[in-house]
Amino acid sequence: MHDHTTPATSTTTQAATSTATSGTEDDHVYLSLAEAAPGPEGEGRWAYGTGFADPLLGVDTALPAGLDGADLAAYCLMLGDDALILAQRLIEWCTRAPELEEEVALANLGLDLLGQARLLLTRAGQADGTGRSEDDLAYWREEHEFRNVRLVETPNGDFAYSIARLLLFATTRGVLYEALSAHPDPVLAAVAARGVKELAYHREYATAWTLRLGDGTPYSAERMQAGLDAVWPLLEELFTAHPVERRVGVDPAELREPVLRALGAVVAEAGLTVPDVPPLATVLGRAGRDGVHTEALGPLLAELQVVARAHPGATW
Amino acid sequence: MTESPAAPHAESPAEHKAEHKAGSKADSRACWPLYEVFVRPRRGLNHVHVGSLHASDDRMALLAARDLYTRRNEGVSLWVVRSDAITASTPDERDPFFEPSGDKVYRHPTFYDIPEDVPHI
Amino acid sequence: MVTAEVAEAVPAQTPEDRFEAVIAAEQRIEPRDWMPDAYRATLIRQIAQHAHSEIIGMQPEGNWLTRAPSLRRKAILLAKAQDEAGHGLYLYAAAETLGVDRAELTEKLISGRQKYSSIFNYPTLTFADVGVIGWLVDGAAICNQVPLCRCSYGPYARAMVRICKEESFHQRQGFELLMTLMRGTEAQRRMVQDAVDRWWWPSLMMFGPPDADSPNTARSMAWRIKRHSNDELRQRFVDMTVPQAEHLGVTLPDPELRWNEERGGWDFGEPDWSELTRVIHGQGPCNTQRIERRRTAHEDGAWVREAAVAHAAKRAAEHAAAAAAAEQHTEQENGK
Ligand SMILES: [Fe+2]
Ligand SMILES: [Fe+2]
Numbered sequence: 001m002h003d004h005t006t007p008a009t010s011t012t013t014q015a016a017t018s019t020a021t022s023g024t025e026d027d028h029v030y031l032s033l034a035e036a037a038p039g040p041e042g043e044g045r046w047a048y049g050t051g052f053a054d055p056l057l058g059v060d061t062a063l064p065a066g067l068d069g070a071d072l073a074a075y076c077l078m079l080g081d082d083a084l085i086l087a088q089r090l091i092e093w094c095t096r097a098p099e100l101e102e103e104v105a106l107a108n109l110g111l112d113l114l115g116q117a118r119l120l121l122t123r124a125g126q127a128d129g130t131g132r133s134e135d136d137l138a139y140w141r142e143e144h145e146f147r148n149v150r151l152v153e154t155p156n157g158d159f160a161y162s163i164a165r166l167l168l169f170a171t172t173r174g175v176l177y178e179a180l181s182a183h184p185d186p187v188l189a190a191v192a193a194r195g196v197k198e199l200a201y202h203r204e205y206a207t208a209w210t211l212r213l214g215d216g217t218p219y220s221a222e223r224m225q226a227g228l229d230a231v232w233p234l235l236e237e238l239f240t241a242h243p244v245e246r247r248v249g250v251d252p253a254e255l256r257e258p259v260l261r262a263l264g265a266v267v268a269e270a271g272l273t274v275p276d277v278p279p280l281a282t283v284l285g286r287a288g289r290d291g292v293h294t295e296a297l298g299p300l301l302a303e304l305q306v307v308a309r310a311h312p313g314a315t316w
Numbered sequence: 317m318t319e320s321p322a323a324p325h326a327e328s329p330a331e332h333k334a335e336h337k338a339g340s341k342a343d344s345r346a347c348w349p350l351y352e353v354f355v356r357p358r359r360g361l362n363h364v365h366v367g368s369l370h371a372s373d374d375r376m377a378l379l380a381a382r383d384l385y386t387r388r389n390e391g392v393s394l395w396v397v398r399s400d401a402i403t404a405s406t407p408d409e410r411d412p413f414f415e416p417s418g419d420k421v422y423r424h425p426t427f428y429d430i431p432e433d434v435p436h437i
Numbered sequence: 438m439v440t441a442e443v444a445e446a447v448p449a450q451t452p453e454d455r456f457e458a459v460i461a462a463e464q465r466i467e468p469r470d471w472m473p474d475a476y477r478a479t480l481i482r483q484i485a486q487h488a489h490s491e492i493i494g495m496q497p498e499g500n501w502l503t504r505a506p507s508l509r510r511k512a513i514l515l516a517k518a519q520d521e522a523g524h525g526l527y528l529y530a531a532a533e534t535l536g537v538d539r540a541e542l543t544e545k546l547i548s549g550r551q552k553y554s555s556i557f558n559y560p561t562l563t564f565a566d567v568g569v570i571g572w573l574v575d576g577a578a579i580c581n582q583v584p585l586c587r588c589s590y591g592p593y594a595r596a597m598v599r600i601c602k603e604e605s606f607h608q609r610q611g612f613e614l615l616m617t618l619m620r621g622t623e624a625q626r627r628m629v630q631d632a633v634d635r636w637w638w639p640s641l642m643m644f645g646p647p648d649a650d651s652p653n654t655a656r657s658m659a660w661r662i663k664r665h666s667n668d669e670l671r672q673r674f675v676d677m678t679v680p681q682a683e684h685l686g687v688t689l690p691d692p693e694l695r696w697n698e699e700r701g702g703w704d705f706g707e708p709d710w711s712e713l714t715r716v717i718h719g720q721g722p723c724n725t726q727r728i729e730r731r732r733t734a735h736e737d738g739a740w741v742r743e744a745a746v747a748h749a750a751k752r753a754a755e756h757a758a759a760a761a762a763a764e765q766h767t768e769q770e771n772g773k
Contacts, residue, residue: 212744212749
């Protein structure tokens, strides 16, 4: 988990710099390759787009007294699964974005969320005492064991739908992370503290595109409104508390007011209407946080897990 | 005379933009304007021209520049400017505009004889 | 300063002379310099093809993004795809300094009038392909591209510096993945060998046709756009790769591969050039799908790009109106 902690001065970085900039040394581009460290050391800067400072640097990973490990684990899974599943959806945009600059931006969002997911899943495996790794949890759980909200799992739709979803998620998650950066678990607090900055960018990105599409052409306004209308029924679940959230996290009901106010302002500025639609019903009172999902999650997980599951026990 | 940041696209894209405006509105390729990107690599250094990108507005240009040119922490500060807002000297990098300094040889390091055995100068 | 030195060394008169003098002095041609039409056209074609290759090159590996078997590999692969988009953008930016715009080049790509590297018309069939592409394809790209950091055209050379840094990391990541797989299960090792078998020959073809069939090489070399011939670069790639293959424990699928003591290099067999020609002419396993994906993305994105332009225009008009109103207000104040 700490493999993206490498300072910029790592030997690999220096090697590459000398390789590329010393023009007269065309002949030696490969020299250091065979000695490349087999482990992840030194690769972090290149594996992660931004924010490669280790958010857990100097953070005590021991479980603080008074926190229930099982509850903390369940809570980290909820937040980690949200990030993982939305990252997977964002990744599906790769090579399909409306402009090349947006390829880069969407990948950044995906990388941020993936980074959060990895830290949170790892924390879940520590907190419940099973020692399961991020990959054990991402690749070897069944669909009903995933605790993400349904908002993040629905298919991407068009660009407007994806932006609408991102707007709802990033706005809510940003407010939540702000509250969580004071959480008694130092690991969760550290993840949230970094996440606040990342989510601020996600929110700005989604907001800017909501405005451009809403106040762009008549067609784009129509698409943006349709996107908002389609995701809005999934918003309520983000404010609906699971008992674990009440016990160990932030009661999401507290997010409702600030989030709705922020969303309302963006939607109004975009010249659009806040959808007046009822929330998506649950199944016998159960939804994503209880492991009861839409039909969209199964195929997503099948794809995500297929290679790992074809090779039980293999290392990648 | 280091590379003049003002030069890169100042001629051609402007011409092309003119074409685009003249072209039919139905053109589905709706081209975003070109921006030049400048990065300050470290405190104490000037912003340096690093390249360009397309964006529909200034804010988008700045965010895209961050993602594109500094995503590995290459800079501490970014400028973006519409390419068509740049005024360049004249249409040649080797420009009479800069000639006057060309004959004051003391401006150039070649004027000073440096002993052969001083390394890396 | 550089300019002054050239001017002193060569009292050049005509633009042609100055161009030749800059090239001869190993200096860089910059966008607003006079340059021969053919030089400009050659560069536009080459840089555009290169940019297209970066963008199309996202697809074969992107094919495994959603299925990457560990979250760390997923992040690495996503960062790599992002780099490739960045490479495409740096290169399109360099091409635009020559007086074309990206929309025009994209149009040429999706209508099949401009090419990209044929290697990307081969399918990626297992996750080991991701490692082998990093090792061999990014590796071959580095061999081709490091000399371009000294290309005579300034913007292209500068773009290549950063690109080469990132490519060298892609290659290391690919190699590291392969080392991990080779230390893994029997199935993983088989997967690697199978991928090497499929990618080895196409990688060799990345350097282009044999020198005898490469008519433009001489002129590109005279212009210092190219520094080494296709066959030189291919030989260099083979010489560097063979020891790495041994280190990995994979077999390169060429029975004619043997060390030539006399030359101090590896002898190797002839790639199937007729296959390359077929792939170039659109009959490769993935030509259609690669272009189709790019076209779809571009066309599906048109309404989004248009909306952004329309929005920016509205905002600009609002600002202009507000500024005009403010000015009028000031005038009235001053009139009092
Ligand atoms: Fe690349
Ligand atoms: Fe690459």
